[in-house]
Amino acid sequence: MNTATDISRALADRAEAFCRSWLPAGRKIGNYWIVGNKHGDPGRSLVIRLTPSAGRQPGKWVDHATGEHGDLLDILEERLASPSWGDVFSEARRFLGRPDPVPSLRRANRQSPSVSDRPTAARKLLAIGRPVHSTLAERYLRLRGIARFGSALRYHHAVYYRDGADRTRQLPALLAAITDNDGQVTGCARTWLDPATARVAAIAEPKRLIGHLAGNAVRFYHGPAGGELVAGEGIETMLSIGTAFPVVDICACLTATHLGQFIPPPHLKRLWIARDNDDAGERAATLLRQRAEALGIAVFDLVPQRNDFNDDLRADGLTALRVRLRTAFENARCGTRARAWK
Structure with missing residues (x-):
């Protein structure tokens, strides 16, 4: 059992035991294990198939909040503190009760740079x-209707x-x-x-990433960073807002989990959270709001009509999206000025 495929199949054969061990915040519903995300947080976004069904293999998962999917080795990679693929394979074999091969055989087919x-x-x-x-x-x-790049x-x-x-x-x-x-x-x-x-x-x-995302983001600034920032999840979502407002500073945290973990820049005065219109987005916005407000940053929510702002852009057109966003921006600024005069 030296290849990634062999190890993945062996883990899939014990999918429920794996989930109970590595994703204990989740729960079994029918033929699936339901949990918040691949980091093991509570929730219902990520679904793992536990046994074969209608020709579909166990051990496969999909995160409906992010669109990501994979196998149990991917979950194990996320859950280990400092994984190289050698560490991942070793931990998988430990879970399966099988010894590591001799060092010369530990170079499995699946490799990735160390952290x-x-x-x-x-x-x-x-x-x-x-x-x-x-x-x-x-x-x-x-x-996808996007005209702002960077x-x-x-x-x-x-x-x-x-x-x-x-x-x-x-x-x-x-x-x-x-x-x-x-x-x-x-x-x-x-x-x-x-x-x-x-x-x-x-x-x-x-869609995959390499490197460190927690606290960080893909940024699209118009000139030197200013005192306002719009932060959201997907690149396409944020570039949709950027298409409507080409000079607004925006950043994409890529997933709801990482939106909740985003570290606002120290110079920021106003933060707009352009979350997706789902439970995961709402939870992420709450976490980010708490962190930003503790730093003295004024925080405002931007919520799309559909699942995300790219859906709104494609369904309603650029003009309609721009009008809705401008109204939200102006109402929030007016509210801020009114409170300042009280």
Whole structure:
């Protein structure tokens, strides 16, 4: 049992025991284990199949809040404090009650940079990318009604990914630089694209990141950072707001979990939380609001009519989205001024 596929299948055969051990905040409902996310938080967004059903394999999961999906090795990678893939495989074998192979055999087919190397790997990937203008990445964004881009975005025509048979493949990808409040690149978000349709590729986990995201974000600033910022979840969601207001500073935290973990810049005076219109987004906004208000930052919510602001942009058009957002901005500012005069 030396390959990632072998280990993943063995974990899937014990999916319920795995979930009870590694995701104890969840609960079993029918043939599924329900939990908040792959970090093991309470909630109902992530669903793991426990036994085979209608030809579908156990151990597979999907997070309905983020669109991510994977197998139990991916969960284990997230849950370990400092995982390299060697650590992940070793812990999986420990759980399964099977000894590690001798060191020369521990190089399993599935490999990933160690945690300390991941920001470096992210920077290298971004460095070989090119600006998105006149690329498949620009076509993808424009198909979603987006017309604001930025230096955080890059494109590469052949980025590696692992397919369902654990084979290494390549596809074009939209790349996005994840940075901290000092502007240091801590990671890279990758969205693999279908070159025939310019849409998200039909592969397992078409959106993944490498590096450190907690507390950080993909940022789109118009000039030097100012005193106001709009923070939300997905890149497409935030660029939809940026398309409506090209000079507004925005940032994408990529998931609801990481929106809740975002660390506001120290200079900030007003923070707009552009959450998704679901339970996970509401919880994330509450957490971020508490953190920001403790820092003396005025906080306002922006909630889309549909699931997210890109859905609103595509369904209602740019003018309607701009009017709704402008009304929300102006009402909040008027309320702030009124309270200041009391």
